[in-house]
Amino acid sequence: MGLLEIKKYPNPILREKCSSVKEITEEIKKLIKNMFETMYANDGVGLAAPQVGIKKRVIVVDVGQMPIALVNPKILKKKRKTWSMTEGCLSLPEIAVEVKRPQEVEIEGLDKYGKKVNMKVSGFLSRSLQHEIDHLDGILIIDKVGFLKKRRLIKQLMKITS
Secondary structure, eight states, X not given: OOXXXXXXXXXXXXXXXXXXXXXXXXXHHXXXXXXXXXXXXXXXXXXEGGGGTOOBSEEEEOSSSOOEEEXXXXXXXXXXXXXXXXXXXXXXXXXXXXXXXXXXXXXXXXXXXXXXXXXXXXXXXHHHHHHHHHHHTTOOGGGGSOXXXXXXHHHHHHHHHO
């Protein structure tokens, strides 16, 4: 079993943009496997590579429909209709934030075999994929709230993680 350490806020890697994966190697396949194991062991529904200290554009998500691993994912289209829901994050322990996101998105990426994948997703799967893709660009859920609330959440996080 390859459980990885989940990086917690304020670890600087959580704020960095990740680099694209040039090719799907055995190392990337092992990373994906270990990310799934780590996500499940921590009762998560999604995990991005920077959350385990790897600056690569790799995410895994499982909201109960089927496990999805995407390499170099990007959002191609966002529907105008949005919805709000409380989100948590394995890198931000004990924090829950109301986040407004597009209800439906079209996403492109590579699967763990290097095959191009294009999917239109909605609902909780859409939300989870958007959340993980944000991580690849150094964006956290605390960035989705106003200045004062963000400041309060950061103070709370610093108490929890120190």
